Every structure is written in structure tokens, then in C-alpha cells.
Amino acid sequence: MTLAAESLSVRLGDKQVLDGVEAVFAAGKITAVVGPNGAGKSTLLACLAGLRRPQAGRARLDDWALLDLPPRERAKHIAFLPQTPEVAWAIDVRTLVGLGRTAFTGPWGQGDEDRAAVDRALAATELEPFADRVVGTLSGGERARALIARAIAGEPDWLLADEPLAGLDPGHALDAADLFRALAGEGRGVILTLHDLAAAIRMADRVLVLAEGRVLADGAPLDALTSATLAQAYGVEARVVDGLGGPMVEVVGRAR
Amino acid sequence: MKSMSRPVFYVAICALLAVLAVASLSAGRVWVPWSAWAATSNDPRWAIVFSLRLPRTLLAMMVGAALGVSGAALQGYTRNPLAEPGVLGVSSMAALGAVLTLYLGVATQAAWILPVAAMIGAAVGVVMLLALAGATSSSVTFILAGIIVQTFATAAVALAMNLAPNPWAVNEIINWVMGSLADRSVAEVQLAAPGVIIGVGVLLTLGRALDALTLGETGARSLGINMGLTRLLLGFGVACAVGASVAVTGMIGFVGLIIPHLLRPVIGARPGALLLPSALAGAALILAADMLVRITPAATEIRLGVAMAILGGPFFLIVLIALRRKVA
Numbered sequence: 001m002t003l004a005a006e007s008l009s010v011r012l013g014d015k016q017v018l019d020g021v022e023a024v025f026a027a028g029k030i031t032a033v034v035g036p037n038g039a040g041k042s043t044l045l046a047c048l049a050g051l052r053r054p055q056a057g058r059a060r061l062d063d064w065a066l067l068d069l070p071p072r073e074r075a076k077h078i079a080f081l082p083q084t085p086e087v088a089w090a091i092d093v094r095t096l097v098g099l100g101r102t103a104f105t106g107p108w109g110q111g112d113e114d115r116a117a118v119d120r121a122l123a124a125t126e127l128e129p130f131a132d133r134v135v136g137t138l139s140g141g142e143r144a145r146a147l148i149a150r151a152i153a154g155e156p157d158w159l160l161a162d163e164p165l166a167g168l169d170p171g172h173a174l175d176a177a178d179l180f181r182a183l184a185g186e187g188r189g190v191i192l193t194l195h196d197l198a199a200a201i202r203m204a205d206r207v208l209v210l211a212e213g214r215v216l217a218d219g220a221p222l223d224a225l226t227s228a229t230l231a232q233a234y235g236v237e238a239r240v241v242d243g244l245g246g247p248m249v250e251v252v253g254r255a256r
Numbered sequence: 257m258k259s260m261s262r263p264v265f266y267v268a269i270c271a272l273l274a275v276l277a278v279a280s281l282s283a284g285r286v287w288v289p290w291s292a293w294a295a296t297s298n299d300p301r302w303a304i305v306f307s308l309r310l311p312r313t314l315l316a317m318m319v320g321a322a323l324g325v326s327g328a329a330l331q332g333y334t335r336n337p338l339a340e341p342g343v344l345g346v347s348s349m350a351a352l353g354a355v356l357t358l359y360l361g362v363a364t365q366a367a368w369i370l371p372v373a374a375m376i377g378a379a380v381g382v383v384m385l386l387a388l389a390g391a392t393s394s395s396v397t398f399i400l401a402g403i404i405v406q407t408f409a410t411a412a413v414a415l416a417m418n419l420a421p422n423p424w425a426v427n428e429i430i431n432w433v434m435g436s437l438a439d440r441s442v443a444e445v446q447l448a449a450p451g452v453i454i455g456v457g458v459l460l461t462l463g464r465a466l467d468a469l470t471l472g473e474t475g476a477r478s479l480g481i482n483m484g485l486t487r488l489l490l491g492f493g494v495a496c497a498v499g500a501s502v503a504v505t506g507m508i509g510f511v512g513l514i515i516p517h518l519l520r521p522v523i524g525a526r527p528g529a530l531l532l533p534s535a536l537a538g539a540a541l542i543l544a545a546d547m548l549v550r551i552t553p554a555a556t557e558i559r560l561g562v563a564m565a566i567l568g569g570p571f572f573l574i575v576l577i578a579l580r581r582k583v584a
Contacts, residue, residue, distance in 0.1 A: 071477070
């Protein structure tokens with residue numbers, strides 16, 4: 001299965017947010033989309049999730065133009081985790097995770113298969129002890145896990161997550177990384193937008209650097225995140241150095 | 257968090273409805289015991305039960321169900337616990353539709369004109385609401401839009417009274433502003449039934465979409481919910497249910513606000529799970545409230561709409577205080 005961006009262009013007001021973005025994503029891999037604030041990362045993700053209509057180009061799932069698929073069909077294949085997920089009511093964790101089954105649920109509510117999938121998602125995120133807790137009473141890390149569990153409860157082929165590590169402490173960020181790694185290991189495609197370049201190097205099989213709506217670099221993390229690319233994308237002087245846990249990005253200062 | 261399983265709740269609420277319905281047929285200025293029902297039609301009380309109280313009881317249940325489920329659906333859609341057809345001006349717009357037919361004197365030409373006008377009024381109200389609130393899913397915007405719709409409708413009703421050609425028209429208009437179930441006949445049941453049944457039926461299909469909307473509009477769309485269709489069905493359902501109710505009983509507020517709030521602690525906060533229970537509990541609330549105004553000793557019967565507003569005002573305040581505590 002492939003998910004692809006074909007000459008995606010999006011204009012918001014007089015700002016060209018995406019400018020002819022081309023990328024083909026492979027199943028079973030983690031792709032990190034990185035870039036400075038306002039580079040178009042979230043917009044690209046929204047297009048790939050079929051939630052935004054580009055002015056030009058299209059997002060494609062296998063041979064299907066994403067926007068031509070019925071919304072429910074699309075939702076069975078692609079799960080999307082927004083950057084600041086809203087949970088409006090005081091529902092418990094099991095109910096929240098169950099929302100991930102929406103596309104599969106018939107008029108009479110959830111069936112055995114739905115409940116089994118919810119149990120699997122709760123187990124994968126180690127949330128069983130919290131299943132009956134109200135979402136509002138969870139800590140930030142637990143809440144983030146519950147939202148990831150919601151996204152994977154539909155057992156989608158693709159998981160698109162916008163800044164899934166934002167607000168997580170280092171421990172929980174590592175747990176989340178393991179979870180994404182496990183999903184990719186099951187043959188699912190994982191596309192994440194990330195601000196943390198070290199996390200991108202550590203987690204991703206491939207890094208896509210976006211700047212001003214264009215693809216600046218695309219490849220294996222260490223090939224994509226070169227000093228030249230970082231200077232061009234972020235306007236900083238930075239280099240990839242060897243850390244204790246593997247390569248990491250050291251920012252020296254503003255590029256001159 | 258749930259203190260009652262759904263089957264237990266449904267059995268309990270249906271039993272309560274049955275008890276209230278029987279009581280509603282029996283209670284009033286003249287108490288009609290069960291024995292009189294079984295008697296032949298020679299008993300004069302038989303007529304009281306079947307031509308006065310039966311339509312009134314049926315209407316109370318229909319209107320309560322319509323308002324209860326409309327409130328639950330609007331709260332689910334807006335993710336705002338203060339949303340309700342009365343608060344958001346939909347009921348007032350329905351009343352405006354009814355009032356315009358009275359003002360223009362066309363209501364007497366055919367029985368269907370007034371309820372249809374009320375439904376159109378409610379539909380215009382919902383369209384205004386959705387248009388004013390726009391694509392933003394901010395609940396503040398939605399409530400502000402509701403206040404605008406409400407203000408417009410109230411002003412237009414006042415203008416109609418102001419310019420009314422004769423005192424009779426003013427009197428009729430006041431009838432719509434103060435909701436009541438008194439002296440309603442089988443004809444009114446027949447008028448309201450189609451709109452209420454269609455409206456409630458449509459709103460009950462929205463459970464999956466309203467559940468998904470817990471994750472916000474983007475979240476719901478990513479779960480495969482067609483938001484355009486959801487908006488259309490919500491608007492159509494609320495317009496039919498509220499329009500048909502207001503057409504035969506006038507404005508009865510706060511039912512849609514109170515009912516979902518009372519039910520959330522009992523059966524949980526999932527919006528889709530609140531729809532059918534809100535319809536049943538709304539029916540029970542209006543039945544009980546109507547019986548109360550009927551047996552309250554007063555020179556003239558207290559209007560149900562007035563009684564609900566007197567009960568609803570303080571309840572609204574309590575909700576606001578509880579919300580402020582949660583935010584603080």
C-alpha cells in the first residue's frame with residue numbers, strides 16, 4: 001500500500017502553504033516530516049489524511065484519489081491524530097478509544113469485533129488499568145496514550161500524527177516512539193510531524209524536510225538532515241554529532 | 257462513571273412514563289379513578305379522559321420527546337452543555353413562524369398552515385444559527401449566534417404584536433409565546449405527530465456522528481463522518497421536531513437544557529447514548545410538569561411554558577455555577 005502526495009499545492013489567503021509537494025510514503029516505515037514553524041507540515045498531513053482539499057495536485061491512496069473515496073472508507077484505512085486533540089465530554093478512556101471504531105460501527109452500536117479491537121488498543125498502550133477513568137482526570141502522558149490508542153483502535157493501514165510527542169516527558173516520548181515502531185513493524189505506514197530533530201533521527205526510517213511549502217530534503221535521516229539543509233530550512237548553524245544513544249542534532253547558533 | 261446500565265435505565269424510564277401517563281389521564285380538577293375508565297361511555301368522566309386528557313397526555317409526551325432529543329442533539333453537535341432549542345432561538349423562530357400566520361390572518365384558512373409555518377420558522381432559525389456560527393466550531397460563537405437569532409425572533413414577535421390589526425390577534429399571539437397544553441384536541445395531536453415523529457426519528461440517527469464530534473470537527477471528519485450531511489440532518493430534525501411542537505403548544509423552554517444534564521451522571525456523557533434517553537426523559541418531564549400545573553389550585557391554570565421557565569431559570573444558573581467551578 002502506498003500513500004502519495006502528487007504536486008500538492010495549498011494556498012491560504014495570500015500565503016502559499018504547500019507548493020507542489022511530491023512524496024510517496026511506504027507502508028511498514030516511519031516517516032518524520034520536519035521543518036520550521038509554518039513550513040506546511042500540518043497542512044501536508046491534513047491533505048494526506050483526506051481532510052483538506054488542495055488547490056492543485058492530489059493525495060493518493062494506492063490507485064484512489066483520496067478525496068474521491070467515501071469518507072467512511074477512507075477512515076477505515078487512515079487514522080489521523082490532530083495536534084491539539086479536543087475531548088469535549090467527560091467520557092471514560094474505553095469510550096474514547098471506542099471512537100476509533102466509528103467507521104466500522106453499524107447502526108446498532110459496537111459489535112464483538114469492535115470491542116476486541118478496543119481491548120487490543122488498550123493493551124498496546126498499557127491503558128487497561130485506566131479504561132474506566134474519565135479522560136479529564138488523566139495526566140498529560142496518560143491522555144496522550146489514550147489518544148494514540150483511539151487512533152490505532154481502527155487498526156488503520158496508515159497512522160498520521162501531528163506532533164504526537166509535543167508535551168510528553170522524555171520517558172513517555174520513548175514509550176510513544178516504541179509504539180509507533182511496533183505499528184510500523186506490523187506493516188502499517190506511520191507519518192509523523194516532529195519538532196524534535198533528535199527524535200526524528202532516532203525514530204524515523206525516513207525524514208522529509210519541508211520549508212516554505214517545498215520539499216527541501218527527503219531520505220534516510222542522516223542523509224536528509226545535513227548541515228546545509230538545516231541551515232536552509234531553519235536558518236541555524238547545526239550539525240549531526242554522535243551522542244550516547246546515537247546521532248543527534250547539535251544547534252550551534254543562528255546561521256550567519 | 258456510569259451508575260446505571262442502559263437496560264436498567266430503559267426499563268425504569270419506561271415504567272415511569274407508564275405511571276405518569278396513567279396519572280395524567282386520571283389527575284386534574286376532576287379525579288377519574290381507574291374504575292371509571294372501564295365503565296361504558298355513559299359515565300361523563302369517560303369523555304374527560306378520552307377527549308381532553310388523552311390528547312393532552314399524548315401531546316405532552318410528543319413535545320417532551322421532541323424538545324428533549326433536540327436539546328441532546330444540539331448539545332452534542334455544539335459540544336456545549338448550554339445549547340438548547342430555546343436558548344439558541346430555534347423555538348422563538350418557530351413561534352415567529354406561527355405568529356406571522358396569526359398576524360396575517362392566514363392561520364384559519366387551513367389547519368396545516370400554522371404548523372408548517374412554525375416548522376419553516378424553526379428551519380430558518382437553524383439555518384441562521386449555522387450560518388452565523390460559520391465553520392468555526394467555537395462554542396462561544398455558537399452561543400452568540402443563538403443570542404442573535406433569539407433576539408431577532410423575540411423582536412419580530414413583539415413587532416407583530418405591536419402592529420397587530422386587532423386585539424384578537426394580540427391575544428392569539430400571546431398564546432404562542434406562553435406555551436400550554438390546555439384544551440388541546442386530537443386534531444392538534446394529528447397536526448404535530450408527523451413533524452415530531454420524523455424529527456425525532458432523524459435526530460436519533462445522528463448518534464454515531466455526535467459521538468465522533470466529541471473529538472471536535474476535524475476529529476469527526478477524520479473518523480469518516482460527513483459533516484455536511486450531519487449538519488443537514490441536525491437542522492432538518494430539529495426544525496421538524498421543534499417546529500411541530502411549538503406549533504401546537506407554543507414555547508416551552510429549558511426541557512432540552514435540563515434533560516441531558518440530568519441524564520449524564522446516570523448513563524454517561526457520550527452524546528449518542530443520550531439521544532433516546534433524552535427523548536424518553538423529556539416526555540416524562542413534560543408529563544409531570546403538565547400534571548403539576550393542572551392540579552395547582554389557581555384562578556387560571558398556570559401556563560406550562562411559564563412554569564418551565566420558572567423552574568428552568570434557576571437550573572440554568574446552577575449549570576453555569578457548576579461550569580465555572582470546573583473551569584476555575
